[in-house]
Structures are given as C-alpha cells and as structure tokens.
Amino acid sequence: MSALAAAVAAEWTKLRTVRSSHWSLAAVFALSVGLGALVGGSFRAQWAELPADQREQFDAAAIGLYGVGVGQLAVVVFGVLAVGAEYGSGTIRASLAAMPRRGVFFGAKVLAVAAAVLPVALATAFAAFIAAQSALGPYGTGLGAPGALRATLGAAAYLTLICVFATGVAMMLRGSARALGLLLPLLFLGSQGLANVPGIRAVGRCLPDQAGLAMLVTGERGLTVQDPLAPAAGAAVLLAWTTAALTGGYLVLRRRDA
Numbered sequence: 476m477s478a479l480a481a482a483v484a485a486e487w488t489k490l491r492t493v494r495s496s497h498w499s500l501a502a503v504f505a506l507s508v509g510l511g512a513l514v515g516g517s518f519r520a521q522w523a524e525l526p527a528d529q530r531e532q533f534d535a536a537a538i539g540l541y542g543v544g545v546g547q548l549a550v551v552v553f554g555v556l557a558v559g560a561e562y563g564s565g566t567i568r569a570s571l572a573a574m575p576r577r578g579v580f581f582g583a584k585v586l587a588v589a590a591a592v593l594p595v596a597l598a599t600a601f602a603a604f605i606a607a608q609s610a611l612g613p614y615g616t617g618l619g620a621p622g623a624l625r626a627t628l629g630a631a632a633y634l635t636l637i638c639v640f641a642t643g644v645a646m647m648l649r650g651s652a653r654a655l656g657l658l659l660p661l662l663f664l665g666s667q668g669l670a671n672v673p674g675i676r677a678v679g680r681c682l683p684d685q686a687g688l689a690m691l692v693t694g695e696r697g698l699t700v701q702d703p704l705a706p707a708a709g710a711a712v713l714l715a716w717t718t719a720a721l722t723g724g725y726l727v728l729r730r731r732d733a
Contacts, residue, residue, distance in 0.1 A: 482574050482583030483590075490557060490591050499553035500592070503634065504599045507546030511603040514541045515610030522614055535616040536623040536693040539604035543630045543691060546599060547684065550592060550634050551658050554641030557588045558724075559651025577728050581646065585721060588642050589635060596634035600627045622693035629690030629706060636717050637662075637687055643720025647727050680704055686712035 490496045515538055522530070561567040574580040604627050608615035618624045645654040662684045679685060681704070689709025704712065 478574070478576065478579050479583060482579050483586050485570075485573070486583045486587035487590070489561075490587055493556075493560065495556050495560070496553060496591070499549050499556065500595045502549035503546045503553070503592075503595060504602065506549055507542040507599045507603045508606045510542030510545050511539055511607035512542075512610045514538055515607035515615065519611050519614055533614070534693055535608065535611055535614060536604070536620050536626060537691070538611065539607035539615075539623075540600065540626060540630050540691045540693075541607070542603050543600065543634065544688060546603075547634060547637055547662060548659060550596070550638045551641040551662060552655065553592060554588055554638035555645040555651050555654045555658065557584060557642055558645035559654055562650045563652075578725065581721075581725050581728050585639060585642060589639055592638045593631070593635050596631040596638075599634065600630035603630070620693070625706070626691050626693040629710070632710065633687040633690050633713065636713050637684060640683055640713070640717040640720045643717065643722075643724040646724030647720065649727065649731070681712050683713055683716040686716070 518525075518533075518538060525533075561570060571577065571580060574583075604618065604623070608617065616623065618627065641654065641658055644658060645651065648654045648657070661682075680689075686704055686709045689704040690706050690713070692706055692709075
C-alpha cells in the first residue's frame with residue numbers, strides 16, 4: 476500500500492469513528508431537505524394569495540434547492556472539525572509523527588473529507604429537490620425542467636467544495652474555534668449582506684459562498700444574490716477560493732510546528 480493510500484485510510488478511520496462527523500453530515504441532509512420541503516409547502520399554501528406577476532416568475536426548481544443555503548453551515552462545521560478536532564485534542568502531534576510527510580498527510584485528509592461529503596452532498600441535493608417539489612404539489616416541477624438537473628448537481632458540487640474550502644481555512648487557522656468564528660458569521664450573514672449592497676455588489680458576489688450559490692441558479696434569478704454570476708463563473712470562483720485555502724493550509728502546516 477502506498478504512503479498516500481495508507482494515510483487516506485487512516486484519515487477515513489478518524490472521520491468514521493468521530494461522532495461529530497455523523498451528526499454534522501446528518502444535519503446537512505436534515506436542514507437542506509427539511510427547509511426545502513417547508514418552503515415548498517409554504518408557497519403551495521399561499522399560492523392563491525400571490526400576485527399574478529410573482530406566479531408567472533415563480534421558479535419551482537430553485538425552491539427545491541433553497542435549503543442548501545442553510546445546510547451549508549453544517550457541512551462547513553464538518554470540514555472544520557476534520558482538522559480542528561486534532562488541534563484541539565493535541566492528536567495532531569501523533570498524526571504527524573505517524574506521517575511526517577506533511578504534504579501527504581494534508582492531501583490524505585482533504586481526500587478523506589471530500590470522499591465523505593460527496594455522497595452525502597449528492598443525496599442531499601436530490602432529496603431536497605424532490606421533497607420541495609412534492610410539497611409544492613401541482614405547482615412543482617421535475618428534474619427535466621430547464622436547468623433543474625444542472626442546478627441540482629451544482630448544489631452537490633457546491634456543498635463538497637465549500638466543505639473542502641473550510642478544511643483549508645481550519646488548517647490555516649489551526650483550530651476549530653477560530654475557523655468557525657470566521658466562517659459561520661461570514662457565510663450566514665456577512666457575504667449575503669455584502670452581495671446585496673449596490674455599491675459593493677460586484678465584490679460581494681465573488682465571495683466563496685455567493686459565487687458558489689450561483690451554481691444553483693436555474694433561470695435568470697439567483698437564490699440569495701441579486702445579479703448573480705453565471706453558474707460556470709461561480710464554480711470557477713469557488714474553485715479558486717478552495718485552491719487558495721488549501722494552498723494556505725498546506726503552507727502553514729509545512730512551516731509551523733504542530
């Protein structure tokens with residue numbers, strides 16, 4: 476077995492045996508699917524009261540992915556704890572003693588995190604879409620609607636990339652508290668507010684989550700951003716942020732003691 480394969484197996488064992496990993500991934504699914512169904516049911520109940528212009532512009536496919544914007548918080552927690560828990564407990568020293576090649580260690584951790592979150596992200600995206608359309612009843616749509624399948628796959632890719640991004644940030648900051656203290660306010664409040672301020676909207680929409688959420692756009696309107704990036708451009712910007720976070724995390728890990 477190669478050094479990388481052995482390191483990935485070790486990191487996978489860590490994730491699988493830590494209870495917080497199961498809870499945070501379960502929360503991603505529950506929040507995204509539950510909120511999508513709740514919003515879909517709310518629109519169905521109030522449909523007769525909506526103005527005619529809103530009914531004409533209604534994007535049922537986008538409603539199916541609405542909960543992902545909240546579910547992302549749980550996936551960020553998962554990505555942060557994958558690194559921060561080791562710094563908090565001090566086991567990072569034992570991990571680096573067992574695998575002194577820090578590039579291999581960090582690469583294995585990132586691969587294990589991505590492998591854990593990707594199937595959950597796929598299940599979450601499709602389940603959230605289906606649950607919301609079921610709740611919408613006669614006003615819902617299917618995956619065959621224009622842009623619906625692409626946006627659903629984009630939601631899964633977004634959840635995976637934002638999780639890996641969080642892993643890189645946690646490695647740069649060397650702990651859970653600092654990383655969560657930065658990321659959760661930014662993703663939940665900060666970037667959404669900035670993205671809707673007219674004077675700095677161009678900057679705000681290029682922040683990690685706002686760029687990534689453009690991948691969920693099914694038509695001309697975004698889920699949370701006015702004047703969003705195109706889906707491909709949003710994916711490129713989020714990928715650039717993720718690459719930068721991973722590069723920064725590796726440089727900190729390589730240059731500083733555990």
